[in-house]
Amino acid sequence: MSSLLPLLIAMPLLGAALSLAFIRSRPVQRVISLTCAGATTAISIALLIDVDRNGTEVSSLGGWRSDIAINLVADRFATLMLTISSTMLLAVLVYAMGQRTDDERSRFYHPAYLALIGGVCGAFLAGDLFNLFVWFEVLLIASYVLLTLEGTDGQIRSGTTYVVLNVIESFVLVTGVALIFAATGTLNMAMLPERLAELPDGVRLGLNLLLLIAFGLKAAVFPLYSWLPDSYPAAPSPVSAVFAGLLTKIGVYAIIRTQTLLFPDTNRELLLVIAGLTMVVGVVGAIAQSDMKRILSFHIVSQIGYMIMGVALGGVAAISATIFYMVHHIPVKTSLFLVEGIVEKEAGTSSLSKVSGLARRSGPLAALFLIPAFSLAGLPPFSGFLGKLAVVTEGIDQESWWIVAVALAVSLMTLISMLKIWTGAFWGAPSPTPVPQSVGAAAADDAGDDGEGDGVLRNHGLMAAVTTGVVTLTLAIAVFAGPLYRFCERAAIDATDLRAYAEAVLP
Amino acid sequence: MSVEQAILIGVLAASGTYLVMHRTLTRIILGLGLLGNAVNLLILSSGDGPGEPPIIGREGDFTDPVPQALVLTAIVIGFGVISFLLAMAYRAWTIDGNDDAEDDITDRRLADQPDEETT
Numbered sequence: 269m270s271s272l273l274p275l276l277i278a279m280p281l282l283g284a285a286l287s288l289a290f291i292r293s294r295p296v297q298r299v300i301s302l303t304c305a306g307a308t309t310a311i312s313i314a315l316l317i318d319v320d321r322n323g324t325e326v327s328s329l330g331g332w333r334s335d336i337a338i339n340l341v342a343d344r345f346a347t348l349m350l351t352i353s354s355t356m357l358l359a360v361l362v363y364a365m366g367q368r369t370d371d372e373r374s375r376f377y378h379p380a381y382l383a384l385i386g387g388v389c390g391a392f393l394a395g396d397l398f399n400l401f402v403w404f405e406v407l408l409i410a411s412y413v414l415l416t417l418e419g420t421d422g423q424i425r426s427g428t429t430y431v432v433l434n435v436i437e438s439f440v441l442v443t444g445v446a447l448i449f450a451a452t453g454t455l456n457m458a459m460l461p462e463r464l465a466e467l468p469d470g471v472r473l474g475l476n477l478l479l480l481i482a483f484g485l486k487a488a489v490f491p492l493y494s495w496l497p498d499s500y501p502a503a504p505s506p507v508s509a510v511f512a513g514l515l516t517k518i519g520v521y522a523i524i525r526t527q528t529l530l531f532p533d534t535n536r537e538l539l540l541v542i543a544g545l546t547m548v549v550g551v552v553g554a555i556a557q558s559d560m561k562r563i564l565s566f567h568i569v570s571q572i573g574y575m576i577m578g579v580a581l582g583g584v585a586a587i588s589a590t591i592f593y594m595v596h597h598i599p600v601k602t603s604l605f606l607v608e609g610i611v612e613k614e615a616g617t618s619s620l621s622k623v624s625g626l627a628r629r630s631g632p633l634a635a636l637f638l639i640p641a642f643s644l645a646g647l648p649p650f651s652g653f654l655g656k657l658a659v660v661t662e663g664i665d666q667e668s669w670w671i672v673a674v675a676l677a678v679s680l681m682t683l684i685s686m687l688k689i690w691t692g693a694f695w696g697a698p699s700p701t702p703v704p705q706s707v708g709a710a711a712a713d714d715a716g717d718d719g720e721g722d723g724v725l726r727n728h729g730l731m732a733a734v735t736t737g738v739v740t741l742t743l744a745i746a747v748f749a750g751p752l753y754r755f756c757e758r759a760a761i762d763a764t765d766l767r768a769y770a771e772a773v774l775p
Numbered sequence: 776m777s778v779e780q781a782i783l784i785g786v787l788a789a790s791g792t793y794l795v796m797h798r799t800l801t802r803i804i805l806g807l808g809l810l811g812n813a814v815n816l817l818i819l820s821s822g823d824g825p826g827e828p829p830i831i832g833r834e835g836d837f838t839d840p841v842p843q844a845l846v847l848t849a850i851v852i853g854f855g856v857i858s859f860l861l862a863m864a865y866r867a868w869t870i871d872g873n874d875d876a877e878d879d880i881t882d883r884r885l886a887d888q889p890d891e892e893t894t
Contacts, residue, residue, distance in 0.1 A: 398845055405852045412859055416866075424867045428800060431863065435807050435856050436795070439814045442849055446814070449842065450821035 272311050273327040273340040273393060276350070277403075280304045280386035287379040297378040298365060304382055305358040308389065312351040319347045320755065324762065324772035326395070334774055335456060339395030341773055344759035345591060346392045349521055352595050353392070355741070356513050356602050357385050359734050363606055364506035366730025367613070374417045384410035384510070391518050395773060396455040397445045400522060401438070404486070408434050411515060414507045415499060423502050430499035437485040444478030451475065458773035460530050461766045476531045480539075483526065487519030489576055490545040493569045497553060500568070501561035501618075505609030508561065512568050513602035517594055520575045527579055528587060528764045539580035544671050547573030547678040554685040560608050560618040560693060563685055564601075567644060570678060571597055577675065578659050581666050588760035589658035592753055596643070596651040596745050603640045603738040607633065610728050610735065611693060620692030627694040633732075634694045639739050641690070643746075645683035651746040658753070780820050787813035800864040800874040804857060811853040818846045 283304035290296040319325055319342055328337035342350070361381065387407025394400040412434075416427040449455055451471060452463035464472060485492040496516070500508045527534070550570025557563045575597070578590030608618055610633060615623040627634035643650035646657075656679060663672040745752060762768065787809050794806025822842035867874040 398848070402848060402852070405856075409855060409859065412856075416863065419866050421870050424863060424870065427863060428867070431856075431860060432795070432803055432807070435860070436810070438852070438856075439807075439810050442814050443817060446818040446821045446842075446845070449818075449845070453839075455841075 270325040270327045270342075272315065273325060273342055274329060276308055276311055276315075276389040276393065277340075277386050279307060280382045280389065284379045284382035284386065287382055291375050291379075294375075297375075301361055301378045301382060302358075305354070305361050305385060308385055309351075309354040309358045312347065312354045315342055316344075316347045316351045319344055320758070324769070326773050335454075335459060338399055339456065339458075339773055340393040341395035341457070341769075342393055343762040343769070343772070344755065345524075345763040348591065348595065348755065348759050349517075350389060350392045352598050353388055353514050353517075354385070356598055356738070357381075357388065357510060359738050360506050360510045360513075360602065360606070363509070363609070363731050363734040364504075366728065366734065367506065367609075376413060377417060380410045380413040380417070383407075384414065388514060388518065392521065396457055397448060397460070398455045400525075401441050401445055404441070404518075404522075405438060407515070407518070408438070411511065415503045415511075417504065417507070426499040426502040429495050433485065433495045437482050440478060440485075441482035444475060444482060447478065448475050456773070457525070457529055458770045461532070461770070464530055472531065473534070476526075476534055479526050479530075480523065483519050483522040484542075485519075487516050487523060487572055487576070488546075488569050489572055490542045490549055493546065493549065493572075496569055497557075497562055497565040500565045501559065505561075505605060505612055508565075509602050509605035509609065512564065512605050513598045516568055516572055517575075517598055520572060520579075520590075520594060523576070524579055524587065524590065524763060527582075529766060529769065532764070532766065536580040536582055539576060540668060540671055543573045543577035543580050544674045545573075546570065546576060547674060551678045551681040551685065555681060555688070557685075558620050558692075560611065560620060560623075560689055561605075563620075563689055564604050564608060567682065567685070568601060570682065571601070571644070573678070574656065574659050574675060577671055578662065581659075581662050581668065583662075583666075584757070584760050584764050585665070586659070586662040587764055588753070588757040589655070589662050591759050591763075592658055592749075592756040593655040595752065595756065596655040596742070599738050599741045599745070600640045600643045600652060603735055603742060604637070604644065606731070606735040606738060607637045607640070610731055613728060613731070615693075620689065623693045624696045625694070628697070636732075636735055636739050637694065638690070640742055641686040642683075643742055645686055646679045647683070649746060651742050651749065654746060654749045654753075780816065784813050784816050784820070787816070798875045800860070800867060804860045804864060807860070808853075808857055811849075811857070815846050815849055815853070818842050818849060 283300050287297050287300050290300065315325065324341065324343040326334060326342075327340045328334040329340065330337060332338075364377070364381075384407050387403050387405075387410055390403030391400060391407060394403055412427065412431050415430060416423045445455065448460070448464075451467055452460060454460060454463060464475070467475075481492070485495075488496040500511055503511060527536075547570050550566050550568070550573060554563045554566035554570065557566060575590050575593055578586045578593060611623060611626060612618045614626070617623060639650065643652035646652040646655070656675065660672055660675050663669075663675065791806045791809030791811075791813060794802050794809065797803060797806070819842055822839035864874045
């Protein structure tokens with residue numbers, strides 16, 4: 269199975285090259301993208317089953333000895349994230365195709381998207397720090413292109429913030445990597461724990477902080493979050509759906525990896541404070557907004573706080589809670605942005621003051637919004653409740669009372685701002701169908717079935733089908749929470765067990 | 776790391792940081808270029824024994840080849856990112872005749888909100 273690991277990266281990247289070669293033919297590009305994204309998902313699922321059965325898979329590129337080679341390491345944690353991410357990437361790809369006119373318009377959408385898939389897979393599989401940086405760069409550069417795809421004024425403006433901040437983040441990360449290399453003489457994540465442990469505490473703290481700042485910016489934690497609500501809403505909906513669902517979570521993944529593997533004994537009091545502040549600032553920001561995309565973007569920040577809280581609490585139980593939280597959060601957040609995309613397509617805007625009464629026009633669309641919204645807030649039958657329950661229980665076990673209080677209060681405030689979207693966009697009398705500014709075709713379509721209830725969903729068949737699929741996935745996570753949580757526990761053991769990791773990589 | 780190298784890295788990083796603080800995207804890009812060079816030099820200095828060839832198996836000392844491989848990769852990535860930023864700066868310039876980084880759009884939207892609701 270380990271021979272499949274390089275394929276996960278090579279295939280999307282080759283697909284991107286091929287897609288560039290067929291730049292004049294949209295259908296060919298679509299076939300290439302679907303094939304690559306589908307195959308990536310299939311391989312990820314196969315790997316997930318295999319790794320769960322047989323333990324960590326390692327592939328040393330070029331056949332070098334694994335202590336000097338570039339290693340791709342797939343343990344349970346990495347494959348779980350790979351599976352959920354590639355599924356989302358595939359879903360959003362289909363959704364983007366269902367948009368007919370809008371964002372897929374640019375011929376560079378497919379190559380950039382495939383490069384993004386390759387970067388995401390690489391970042392999850394990277395077995396050494398420098399390659400983690402390289403794959404981060406690959407996915408970032410792809411995301412720069414996707415974010416500024418249409419080159420409009422707004423996209424360039426918010427893209428500038430995003431690109432410049434991420435470039436600076438890369439410099440911080442490379443500095444960290446260079447200093448770690450200077451201090452230890454290796455970047456292999458299997459050899460680093462031992463060598464880092466020999467360093468003086470001060471040096472270790474400095475190195476840890478450099479990595480935390482770099483990944484923290486990527487994950488949008490408290491002092492470094494301001495780029496996110498500014499840039500994500502400018503992107504086309506399917507792009508911001510995949511950014512919202514995935515990119516920040518890859519930052520969180522890198523934080524978990526470095527914290528559990530490289531710096532297991534750090535005092536995380538500061539991180540816990542940062543987690544609390546991230547939750548509060550995100551949700552307060554969300555309440556102040558009046559645009560659906562912006563509210564949802566601020567919620568990403570707030571939700572990252574819960575994951576950082578799990579990391580800061582530390583220990584196998586807290587890490588497994590965090591992993592479960594991430595697995596639940598990725599589809600929930602993606603589906604909210606997908607619903608937002610349908611709303612925007614239907615109403616021509618995502619500003620809550622201009623959209624209203626969507627519930628009466630389409631009940632199913634309202635349901636598609638409500639399920640992930642309640643899940644995000646953490647109401648009982650949904651997956652978000654289970655994720656929050658796990659994280660908060662761990663907080664209570666470790667007697668960090670104030671963070672528990674903050675987490676619960678923020679959860680309530682999340683519900684309030686979700687209700688703001690609900691009352692703004694879905695409740696009330698239907699607004700007269702405004703002519704969508706961007707798409708004439710959709711407006712012509714739904715002028716016909718204005719009176720019927722489900723015209724909204726039928727007009728956007730493929731988009732609605734994908735959204736329903738993703739929402740069903742979030743429900744499935746709640747239904748199969750038991751086995752999934754046990755898997756997350758095994759993944760957390762994989763992520764925290766230094767010796768097992770080292771033994772798997774270095775035979 | 777020699778003193779000269781340390782001073783050079785420091786000067787590059789300081790002037791890069793100064794330029795990045797500006798509003799004009801062109802200056803920010805120049806600043807990022809300088810910062811990138813500072814970081815690249817830092818990577819290079821993380822290997823020991825300057826002046827020796829990075830070849831194993833020769834008589835005598837050799838330099839660690841890993842930092843050189845790392846720095847090559849970092850240079851290529853930096854080159855790509857800066858080209859992209861230049862394209863963005865050009866695009867910003869064709870749109871509105873300057874390439875200033877604008878105010879935070881969120882703040883501005885919030886400030887404009889009353890107008891938005893009345894219309």
